[in-house]
Amino acid sequence: xxxxxxxxxxxxxxxxxxxxxxxxxxxxxxxxxxxxxxxxxxxxxxxxxxxxxxxxxxxxxxxxxxxxxxxxxxxxxxxxxxxxxxxxxxxxxxxxxxxxxxxxxxxxxxxxxxxxxxxxxxxxxxxxxxxxxxxxxxxxxxxxxxxxxxxxxxxxxxxxxxxxxxxxxxx
Numbered sequence: 001x002x003x004x005x006x007x008x009x010x011x012x013x014x015x016x017x018x019x020x021x022x023x024x025x026x027x028x029x030x031x032x033x034x035x036x037x038x039x040x041x042x043x044x045x046x047x048x049x050x051x052x053x054x055x056x057x058x059x060x061x062x063x064x065x066x067x068x069x070x071x072x073x074x075x076x077x078x079x080x081x082x083x084x085x086x087x088x089x090x091x092x093x094x095x096x097x098x099x100x101x102x103x104x105x106x107x108x109x110x111x112x113x114x115x116x117x118x119x120x121x122x123x124x125x126x127x128x129x130x131x132x133x134x135x136x137x138x139x140x141x142x143x144x145x146x147x148x149x150x151x152x153x154x155x156x157x158x159x160x161x162x163x164x165x166x167x168x169x170x171x
Contacts, residue, residue: 055145056082058138059128070103070119070127077107077115080135086125092117093160102152108132109153 059082064070070081073092081088081103088097097103097119107115113132130138139146 055130055138056128058134059130062127062129064121064125064127066121066123066125068121068125070121071107071115073116073118074114077104077110077113077132079129079131080104080108081119082128084126084128086127087122088119088125089122090117090119093163096122104132105135105149105152106156108135 061084064086070088071077083097083099083101083103085099088101088103089095090097090103103119104115107113110116135149139149
């Protein structure tokens with residue numbers, strides 16, 4: 001789509017003339033304000049504790065019985081799960097996840113949106129769930145949430161890499 005040139009009226013002005021420093025209905029001051037706000041939000045998100053508590057209203061809470069298969073390896077990832085209470089076992093990597101742990105965040109960002117392992121409730125579990133569509137929308141709208149997700153994904157990948165490296169050395 002063509003951009004409006006400086007010094008011309010913008011179609012977003014609804015017929016009003018736009019000052020010469022206007023681009024697509026935004027003055028340079030507005031653009032600078034938005035830019036500084038974005039930079040400030042990104043800086044705050046990278047320094048914050050990245051608590052998921054503010055996101056809980058966007059999530060639904062459910063209870064699952066011990067033995068329930070939450071997801072299977074290679075199936076399409078449709079949701080992200082936060083464990084409120086209980087234990088979920090990840091079969092392929094032999095890891096138990098508990099309260100506060102997040103599951104399903106990696107599958108949302110894989111090229112084919114596939115799960116990387118199978119998750120089974122080892123105990124009765126209380127879970128918070130958000131759809132991938134809502135999660136991705138929050139990712140783009142909320143820099144703190146986006147930074148939180150990136151930290152979780154990188155931490156999980158580093159842990160998995162270190163575990164795999166340790167297993168390779170044992171062989």
